[in-house]
Amino acid sequence: MTMTLALDRCDTGALRRGACPSIAAPMQTGDGLLVRLRPVAPALTADDLLALADLARAHGNGLIEITARGNLQLRGLTEASVPRLAAGLAAAGIVPQTGVAIEVPPFAGIDPSEIADATPVADALRKAISRASFTLAPKLAIVVDGGGMLSLADMVADLRLDAVVVGGRTAWRLSVGGDRQRARPVALLPEDSVLDGAMAVIAALAAIGPSARGRDLDVAALVQMLGARPIQTVPAALSTHPLGVHRIGSETVLGLAPAYGQMHADRLAALVEGLSACGAVEFRLAPHRSLLVRGLSGETLAAARACADRQGFWNTDSAHGRTISICAGTAGCASASFDTRAAADALVAEAGALLDGSIAMHISGCPKGCAHPAGAAVTLCGTAAGVGLILDGRASDAPSAIIPAGDLKPAIQRFGSVLRTRRAEGETTRNLLDRTPPAVLLSAYQGQS
Numbered sequence: 022m023t024m025t026l027a028l029d030r031c032d033t034g035a036l037r038r039g040a041c042p043s044i045a046a047p048m049q050t051g052d053g054l055l056v057r058l059r060p061v062a063p064a065l066t067a068d069d070l071l072a073l074a075d076l077a078r079a080h081g082n083g084l085i086e087i088t089a090r091g092n093l094q095l096r097g098l099t100e101a102s103v104p105r106l107a108a109g110l111a112a113a114g115i116v117p118q119t120g121v122a123i124e125v126p127p128f129a130g131i132d133p134s135e136i137a138d139a140t141p142v143a144d145a146l147r148k149a150i151s152r153a154s155f156t157l158a159p160k161l162a163i164v165v166d167g168g169g170m171l172s173l174a175d176m177v178a179d180l181r182l183d184a185v186v187v188g189g190r191t192a193w194r195l196s197v198g199g200d201r202q203r204a205r206p207v208a209l210l211p212e213d214s215v216l217d218g219a220m221a222v223i224a225a226l227a228a229i230g231p232s233a234r235g236r237d238l239d240v241a242a243l244v245q246m247l248g249a250r251p252i253q254t255v256p257a258a259l260s261t262h263p264l265g266v267h268r269i270g271s272e273t274v275l276g277l278a279p280a281y282g283q284m285h286a287d288r289l290a291a292l293v294e295g296l297s298a299c300g301a302v303e304f305r306l307a308p309h310r311s312l313l314v315r316g317l318s319g320e321t322l323a324a325a326r327a328c329a330d331r332q333g334f335w336n337t338d339s340a341h342g343r344t345i346s347i348c349a350g351t352a353g354c355a356s357a358s359f360d361t362r363a364a365a366d367a368l369v370a371e372a373g374a375l376l377d378g379s380i381a382m383h384i385s386g387c388p389k390g391c392a393h394p395a396g397a398a399v400t401l402c403g404t405a406a407g408v409g410l411i412l413d414g415r416a417s418d419a420p421s422a423i424i425p426a427g428d429l430k431p432a433i434q435r436f437g438s439v440l441r442t443r444r445a446e447g448e449t450t451r452n453l454l455d456r457t458p459p460a461v462l463l464s465a466y467q468g469q470s
């Protein structure tokens with residue numbers, strides 16, 4: 022199979038901040054070049070994953086990440102090795118997606134509980150956008166969500182199409198700029214006009230300019246243009262977290278995630294071989310940095326989970342560390358000033374109960390903040406002076422307190438201890454942080470009584 026390296030909007034010229042790293046335009050990071058890719062095929066075989074592991078070892082530093090949106094990232098490549106990676110992917114028959122990112126649920130067309138199969142709508146939209154040759158924002162994201170157990174209700178997008186049932190018929194709710202609950206509703210479209218409606222919104226984005234995002238759209242003008250009446254926000258159907266065991270129809274599906282979204286190729290290969298021995302036949306990349314495994318049975322599930330544990334893959338949605346975002350750290354990035362993985366492990370050990378999902382925590386080797394560009398309630402960030410603590414900010418913000426990297430573990434112990442002591446029964450960590458004076462947290466971090 023031949024892989025096309027045609028440039029798309031994400032791939033034009035040298036990569037600038039905010040663009041999408043790809044094979045045609047990898048991103049320079051502290052550990053060399055980074056390539057992000059999503060195979061066109063939603064179902065990967067064991068051979069596909071073993072080939073990816075081989076390629077990550079041969080052409081990069083062996084580190085592989087799964088992103089929050091379910092893309093793969095290979096790290097530590099060089100200008101010379103990227104073309105060899107591309108050739109290796111082509112030889113393995115793995116074709117990376119290009120063009121605007123259009124997400125559908127990982128079990129679209131398979132999950133009997135879904136309202137509609139999102140795949141044909143997404144495919145038609147992808148072709149229509151390609152034909153129109155618009156210049157769109159490099160990070161523009163579209164979600165087409167047919168519902169079901171593993172829906173994309175909590176995925177933020179510039180444009181969303183959510184399947185709903187109206188009068189016994191399927192319709193698509195078009196909204197812009199958010200997840201299913203927060204996106205601004207525009208129109209309820211019958212199946213035969215969903216493509217025209219979505220393309221009208223895409224054209225409106227293109228008319229605003231090449232950086233326009235969903236938040237920039239004038240919803241009232243869209244409603245008028247589409248001749249539709251404004252619709253109310255639908256009740257948020259909470260999506261199931263992919264981690265853990267799911268029954269999808271008559272199938273048993275196991276959702277796994279490499280701890281903190283990162284794995285070495287050797288671990289991935291060992292996992293795939295172990296799961297294949299348990300009957301796994303197919304793997305699907307999914308949001309929340311996860312991998313969904315098909316083909317397991319009730320009899321082999323325990324052995325599959327034990328294999329995942331051995332190889333460092335979380336397989337339960339109560340894994341405390343899943344709300345921590347970390348970058349490669351000193352294990353894989355020359356820009357890092359401390360071991361982010363060890364810090365995350367210390368945080369889980371000392372403050373695991375505080376990782377209740379109500380806040381995001383970010384551990385970044387340097388202020389670039391690769392792992393979590395958005396703000397987080399608590400960020401630990403490497404600086405020239407030591408490891409900084411940033412409350413409700415981004416890695417690039419000025420830290421409120423800095424300690425030497427060698428003192429980080431006791432600092433995390435003190436930080437966790439002061440929060441545990443102050444926490445009321447049943448209180449969320451978000452609430453606890455909101456009512457705790459920052460000076461108390463900064464003093465604990467710095468070891469000042």
Ligand code: SF4
Nearest residue numbers: 051348354386387391
């Ligand atoms: S944030 Fe982490 S991975 Fe990114 S450049 Fe800094 S140290 Fe490297």
